[in-house]
Each structure stands twice: as C-alpha cells, then as structure tokens.
Amino acid sequence: MPPEAAEPPRGRTRRPVLAHVVGQNIGLILAVAILSASIVIFAAMFVVQQDRLPGSFEITSTVNNTMPLALAAIGQTIVVLTRGIDLSVGGVIDLTNALAAIFLTGGVWHMAVVSVLIVLAGGVAGLINGLIVGFGRLQPIVVTLATLSILQGLAIRVLPTPGGSIPAGYTAFLVNTNAPTALCFLALAALGWMGFRRSRLGVDVFAIGNDEQAAIALGVKALRTKIIAYTIGGMLYAVAGLFLAASATGGDATTGDDYTLTSIVAVVLGGVNLFGGRGSAVGAICGAFITTMIVNILFFAHINPLYQSFYEGLFLVIAVVFGALIGRLVRGGR
Amino acid sequence: MSEAPVAPAEAAGVVGVRVVSKAFGGVHALRGASFAACAGEVHGLVGENGAGKSTLIKLLGGRLPPDTGSVMLDERAVRLSGTADAARHGIGTVFQELTLLPWMSVAENLLIGREPRSAIGLIRRGALAREAEAVLAGLGIHHIDPRALAAEVSLAERQIIEIARVIIRRPRILLLDEPTSSLAEREVEWLFARIRELRDQGTSIVFTSHRWNEITAIADRITIFRNGQEVGTFTTIDEAKAITLMTGRRVDALYPSLPPVPDGAPAALALAHGSLDGRTEFAFSLAAGEILGIGGLAGQGHRELFLGLFGAPALRRGRISVGGKPVRIANPADAIRAGFGIALVPEDRKTEGLLLSLPVRDNLSLPLLRRISRLGVIRGGAEMRMSREMISGLGIRTPTPMQPVGALSGGNQQKVLVGRWLLAESRILLLYDVTRGVDVATKHEICELMVRLAGEGKAILFYSSDTEELAHLCHRVLVLRGGRIAAELNRPELTAESIVAAAMRDAA
Amino acid sequence: MKRLSLSPDALRVLAAYGAAVLLFVIGAFVHPGFASFGSITSILLVATFVGLVAAGQCFVVLVGGIDLSVPWVLNAAAILLATSSLGQDSRAAYAVVLTLGMGLVAGFANGVGVVWLGVPAVVMTLAMNGIIEGLALGLTGGMTCGACASYAPPVIAASVHDVWLGVPAALWLWLVVILIVSFVLGLTRFGRITYAIGNNPRAAYLAGINVSLTTVCLYGLSGLFSALAGILLVGFGGQASLGMGTPYLFQSIAAVVIGGVSILGGRGNYLGAAAGAVSLTALVSVLLALNMPDYGRSIIYGVVILALLLLYGRDQRE
Known part of the structure; x- marks a missing residue:
C-alpha cells in the first residue's frame, strides 16, 4: 500500500443512510432497473401486438425457462465472490440432468431421495473443484475447464442418447405449467441468500474476495471457505439440472453446456464483480431474467432469431460499460 | 531514570522473542534478536528502516x-x-500494511x-452499523x-478503524506497527489516550514509530534495533544517543564525500507552478551534477x-522543463524521451520496478x-x-545475466533498476528510496554510485526514508x-537534525 | 531450490513434447501402424488447426488475458472464406485477405473493449463470440444462402492437402508459423514487451512501454490466428459448416496450458503450446485407436489436464 497524502478528516458531514445503500448496491440496483425496463418494454410490445397484457401463461413460461439459469447463476455468484470462476457449471448440469432422467422414477419418497442424492452428486463435483483450486493453489479457470470436460464425459456415459422420462408429478411440482409457482423456489433461494449473506460463511466468502491476504490476517480460513463455496455452487447447479430435466420432462447429456457461459453472463448483468468481493445473488437472479427477457423482446420485435446472439453480445458489452460508468458516477469518482 | 541499558529480563516478560532469526530470500531481517515487553508498559521499538522492527511485530x-529461535x-x-x-492468546496487532x-x-470491518x-x-445487519457507531x-x-465502505474513507480514518478493530477485542498484548504513519496530530493524541488507558489496565503494548517525539511521549521503555538485532533497552535516552545507536555510530566517513556542484552547472530539470493538490504551488530546479534530496515524513x-x-500520472499542475526547454510529460514514455531523459526508480521494486521472473538481462534492457x-x-x-557491462560496472552479483532477477538479493535488484536507466543514458534520475530494505554493504555501494553519477554530470532527485542518508548524500x-x-536546507545547515526539525515542525 | 540446468519453463515444454512422444509410442503398441509416417503426419495435420488457434490464444494468455471468441471468429472466417471466394481460385486471394482482416478486426475490438473500455477479458471475448455468431448466422440466413454451400477454392484445398516432401502443405505452414511466432516471442522487441506486460504490467508501464497498444495488438493477433485456422479448416474439409469452431476453444486453452504457459501470464512459450496441441491430438488418436467412446475421451482429456496442472506445480506468483 503506497502512502498517500494525508487527507484532512472529513468532519461530521455524513451521507444519509440511503446514499450508502444506493452507492453500495449500485450493481444490484442497476440490474433491477434493467430488468424492470425490459419487462416494461416487453409488456408494451405485447400489448401492441396482442391487444392484452402478458398473462399467466407468458409469466409462467418465462419463469420456468429462467429457473435453471437463475439457480446456476446463484451458484456462480458464490464462486465469483471468492474471486474465482466456475466453468464446470455446464458439466454439472449435464450430469445431474442425465442422472435425473435415469433415476427419477417411482413414488414420491423415492423421487425425493433420488433428488437429494443428485444434489449431493453436484456437491461432490463442486467439492472436487474446490479441493483442487484450494489445495493445488491452481487457477480456477483452468481447473474448472478440466472438470467441465470430465463431467461432460460422465454425463454422456450416464445417458448416451437424449431420453428417459421424468414423472409428470415431478414436473408439476418443480415447474407447474399452469401457474408461476416456481417463483416460490426463487423466493426461497433469495431468502437463503439473505441468510448466507448474514452468516459467518457469507462474511468469509466476501472477505476473501475482497482481499485474501487481509482476510487471512483477520483469521478467515480461506481454504475452507473456498472449498465450501465451490461445493455450494455445485449443489446449486445440480438443482438447476433437476429443474431443466423437469421442464424438459426428459434428459439430455448436453443440454447444460450453454449454462457455463450464460451463468457468467447472468452474474455480470446482475452487477456481481468478476474480480470478487462485491455482488449479490439477487442481482444474479435479475441477470438471469434479463437474458430471458431480451430473448422475449427480440422475438416480439420480430428480429430475425438468427441475429439473437449478436444483440445479446452487444447488449452485454454495453451493459457492462455503462454499468461501470454509472457506478463510478454514483460513488463520486472514489 | 538512567540511560544504562536495562536487562530485558528484569521484569517478567509477557511477550517477546528469544534469539530469533528470519530471512527473506537471502536478506536477513532478524539475526538472533531477543526482545521482551512486560504487562502494563508501553514498549517503544525504534530503529531505522530495515532494522527488523516490522518483522519482529509480524513474528x-x-x-x-x-526461521530459528522462538x-x-x-x-x-x-x-x-x-x-x-x-x-486466542490475547495478542492483537495493527500491522503496518493495512488489512x-x-x-x-x-462496521463490517470493525x-x-x-x-x-x-x-x-x-x-x-441493521444492528451492525448501530453497534459499530456505539463502539466507535x-x-x-x-x-x-x-x-x-472502507475504500471510501480517508487513509487516516482507515488507520483509526484498524486500531479500533484491535482495541475493542481487548487484547492483553497490543502490537502497533507504525500506527501513526498517516495520522494527524489530533488523531495521534487520541491514540495515545487510548494507549495510556490500556496500559493502566495492565495491557502490554509494543509500539513502533519513526517519529521520535512520539516514542518519547508514550513509551515507558525503549528498545533500539539495528541490523536485525536489539542494541539495548532503555528507560530514558536522549535523541542524539538513540540516533547514534540506531545508526551504529556511523561516522561521516561511511558516506562518500560529495564533490561540489560545478559553478554555473545548467539546470537539468525544473518545475514551475507545480502542485500536488491543485491548491498550493511550488517550484524547484535541479542542476546537472547535483543531488537534490526530498525529505519529510512519510505520506507528505x-x-x-x-x-x-x-x-505516472502527471502532476495536477506544473510546468516541467528539461535542459531549459519546456516538455510535456503525460506518461512514462514521454518522460523517458524528454530531453536528457528522465528515469524513475520507483518505491516498490517488486511491484513497480522489476519483472521478477524474467532474467536480469531483460530487466536491464527494457x-x-x-x-x-x-x-x-x-x-x-x-x-x-551491454548487460554484462552494466553487471560488472555496478557490481551486480548474479551468476549469469540470464538469472531471474527475483532470485537476486534486494540490493542487487535495486542496482538492476538503476543500471537499467544508466543503459538508457538517462541523465535525470529520480531515485525513490533506493536504499530501502538493502543490506548495509550494498547500501554503501549505492551511495557511492550516486555520488559517482553526480560527478559525471547526472542530475539526481533523491528521496530517502533514512534522514541521515539525505543529510550526507x-x-x-x-x-x-x-x-x-x-x-x-543548504549545505552548512544541512544535517539529519535540521531535516527532522523541519519535517516535524507542525507534527511535534 | 533445486539446481537444475534447465529452467522450469523449459522443463514444462520438454514435458509437453515428452508426453507427445510417449503417446505415439503407446499408440504404436495398441495399434500397429499408429506410429507410421503416414499416421503421424495425419495426426499432426489435425493438430495443426488446434496449434494455429493456440498461437493466438498463447499471445493473449501471455498477458494474463483469455480469448473466448475463438469458436465463432473461426467459424465466421470459414463461412466468409467460402462465401467470398465462391470456390473460385481467382477470388481466393481476395477472400483470404478479407477473412484475415475480419479476424483481425474482431480481435482488435476485443482488445479495445478489454483495454480502453475496461471490460473483463472473459466478458468481452464472450460477448464478441455472441456478436460474431449472430452476424454469421444472420447474414447467411443460418447457412442457407446460395454462396454458403461453396467449396473452398482448389488452391486453398491444395494448400492444406498437397504433399511436399511427403508432408502435407498445411503442416509446412504450421512449421513456418511455429518458427515465426517463436521468433517474435523470443527475439523481437514486441515479444519481449509481451512477456514484460504479462509479468508486471505496472513495471512495464513505468519502463516506458505502451501497455495498452501492445495488448490490443495481441488480441488482434488472436483473432487473426483464429481466422487463419478457419480458412485452413475449409480447405481441409471442403465446406464451411455451423459449429465447426466449437471444439477449438477448449482445445486451444488446453494446448496452451499443457504447453506450460501460465494462465496468469508472463511465462511459457509457443513451442510448448504447439507441443500441447500435438499431445492433445495424439491423445485423442490413441483413444480412438483404443475404440474409446466419446465420453471416455472427454473424461481423459480433463484428467490429463488436471494431472499436468498439478504436476507443473502450484501458482508461484503468490
């Protein structure tokens, strides 16, 4: 830390509490704002073209389509907060999706037990990532790239061709096609996040993302925290894999591949800092919904769907650049 | 009160070290040092930069x-x-580098x-801020x-938070490494009041500072360190004696004699209407063959x-001229090309100067x-x-020019940085604390080198955290x-004491 | 520290070559004829495409960046070459220049985003991948355009397949690229600056180096090499197809990492990355010779990379 010129004390002039809340959550606020704007734009286009407001069907399908990404993004957020990155997301989703297609059968209890085991399998994948990153002191990006390949291979081994079938009851429970009940799971996830944020573990995750050496000097067990973060991430991707299986009512060992990159996009749009220590899973959930809304908007704008990724990519860059700019303005150049 | 050394073991030590050594990549920070502090005392730890104080606090x-000892x-x-x-043992530390x-x-930090x-x-989380407010x-x-956010408050405030964070945990042993480095007078008083309270409650406090007046104001006993070893522990000692002990009875002859600046030497570098804060202005000029020191407390x-x-980045304001001609310096590349060529040996050689895993040759030729x-x-x-010439010319101790520079000792790394600019034929050298963390022998070599370079007509702007060095060089x-x-301060009245006095005039 | 006559970096490169040789030996045992000259050249020919992409990736990784836009820059290059040349030799030169220019521009745009707009490299190159994908799909109507079915001009096909001195032309080309890239990285000012930036950007800046411009150029080079690989792949396979770039992201990063280039930048060289490309391709071929199914290859891929990472040792920066 270079010495800087001593500044005079700023006296008792304090910014109001609200100013702090805004300044410190600017990423989240921007994510919510972009999401709101995209919903408004979408609704407006919908009204113009369909002469009615988007109804239960539109909301339900949007929510159900976004659930896997939202869950994956929460997991990615926790890893990114530790100043890591997880590219194995797609592999975990592939594998758990395939496992679900094979083993989810029978009665309620059987399905419940299988679901828990599948989530644990995701946790084991995350644990392995965490152990290698932590003990090997290797760069997360290459470690998780390697485990991505392994998990993709395992997934195809489990389910060589798309297939299997998910019992209708399971689908109805996770992704009710008649009402956006999946929002309850999201609310649960957000609640879980708020608990995490207020737990010792949450503080440790943020601390090592802020400054690992300082955190260690403050008594944070950096190694353990990292391992747990990757493990939680893996479990959340597994839940995403279950949702994906439920909404597709079947399994596909490659269906998760896209989620590696889209989860990073969602995290970035959600205002989570890729260099760790700053961000919120609620923002990442918003980020996931923004990506879905953009697809919806492009559809209603009659944009040739072939150009979809062009607009998504452009939007991502613009959002990141302007997000950084606005963040700097709000913080007053500090 | 006596000036005789007090045996460290006179009172039961609460915390200390026994014949410890610690080395970093071949440089010995501590060599067989012993130290003990007692309950209910403020123990001042003084010594020059590199004497081993910070390492001791870290241990x-x-x-x-x-490495050895306990x-x-x-x-x-x-x-x-x-x-x-x-x-868990009741030790609380405020480290020099803030955490x-x-x-x-x-509030979260606190x-x-x-x-x-x-x-x-x-x-x-709601109660968190309120409790922090109450604690503060x-x-x-x-x-x-x-x-x-911690990033939003001033450096002094950060330092206070760091101190408060340790104090509220009620340690029975409180270690403070340069806690006042960015504090203003009022804030130092605040800190001293807290320290006295804690001492009276029986806390053992170890305190390091570069400001002598602070040490005498607060310390019950003072231990002087030099070259990684304790020199002695005193209940009172006057400053002159302490400085002699800290510097090791260093006589003037240890510094090379300085040839005078030739009469009518042209100005190599001049700054007019310079300003660091955008408010107050200053100006100076540096002649060819001159070593101009910049002194003062850290962080000024x-x-x-x-x-x-x-x-890197450019001054807030100021007109720089090189060799009498105005130049525009917006980035280091401009500076290096400007007129006679300006060179900077930066403060932290590891993060700002060297490419640690690349060979000495690459570092020299960059x-x-x-x-x-x-x-x-x-x-x-x-x-x-050219690399070999510079290596032998400066006596850089490396087996081959292809040795990664990170494997050299601190002093030799510093010589590489100076050598880089000599190869580039820069004639204006900005040397920022080049002798910091360098062993005594190499330090001496670097001093001689500076004098030699000045004799060859280079203009040197020199900052050192070692006041003695400024005074002599x-x-x-x-x-x-x-x-x-x-x-x-000019030659006749230029002494370490006069520099310190000028630097502390308002801080004392 | 152990007294070794070779630097750790050199050892890593040797390890990568050792792995390649070992794989060929293993291949010869499990499948007679695996190590025959013809078999080796055909494996090396496949490795060429990975190796070319890895050259660009290597430049970027050396300054601590990463290029995730490889798949679609490569794919778009393949499509652009086919559609602009219409399979005619007379248009081949124009098509090649146009395609390489496209790759260069996409790379420069990545660099501008990373350096001047401050977008993290992962995000910028990911977005660029999407942008190019959208453009490529949209402009060709999802590869339904008339020109999309064009074959590579014969001269380009020949420059891949023609055999000189018993070795396919594309391999000669790769050899030239290896020599040029190694020369640039090892002996030129540009190469030296690249290592300096990767090692310590602040120190490089304070030594008067134009860090921003150099970084932008490096991203540009990555785009250029992806485009070159795209051109040669069309020449190799005859036609452009959708998704042909997808495997090359993973493989280029894997080759660079296996070749001993530090993902944090500043260490490693292209000789290693090229060896990485060869061993990766040889590994696949051995597994194919063993009739290893797809999934097994994928798993072994990952295991080998992890094993090498752990073997190369911990992150020495911290």
Missing part, C-alpha cells in the same frame, strides 16, 4: 513463523500458527467475527461513518511528486529495446554485451510537508 503477531509468551516458547491463533477489506463497510447476531445465529463512540471517535506527497515528474533493435528484432549480441534538501515545500 509476535503470528503473521510469520521465525516467540515467548508468559516466559514460555509458543508456536503461533496464524493471526487467529495469536488472537481493511475495501468493499465492505466500516466487527468482523463478532457481529451482533439474532437468535438463529444470523448477523443483524465509546473510543471517542465520532467522525467516521460506520456505513461507508513524495510519492506523488516523483511519479508526477515521470508522468527501456532501451527500441534503441538496440533493428526492424523490431533485438540485437541479442549487443543486448548481452545531498547538496540540498527540500522538505515536503502536506504536499508543499516547507523548507529548503
């Missing part, structure tokens, strides 16, 4: 393990596995690990907003001035690649020859205080 605070706690050897382990988490709030919790064990108020701090704008003259390349291809023979010294030139 006591559990941040580093000793850390003593209540007269027993202990093995501290980390700062958390030290905290605040920048993107977390003041109360980390002891946040107010609800019945189910979750942190009550209890320590007499009212001006720091607990809801602000030295770093900004040196970087500013080098365009700024002159353009000159020794033909059509973009480096002339390897010329590069190797410089033709003139400008003392910075609060981003302004507070005094200009």
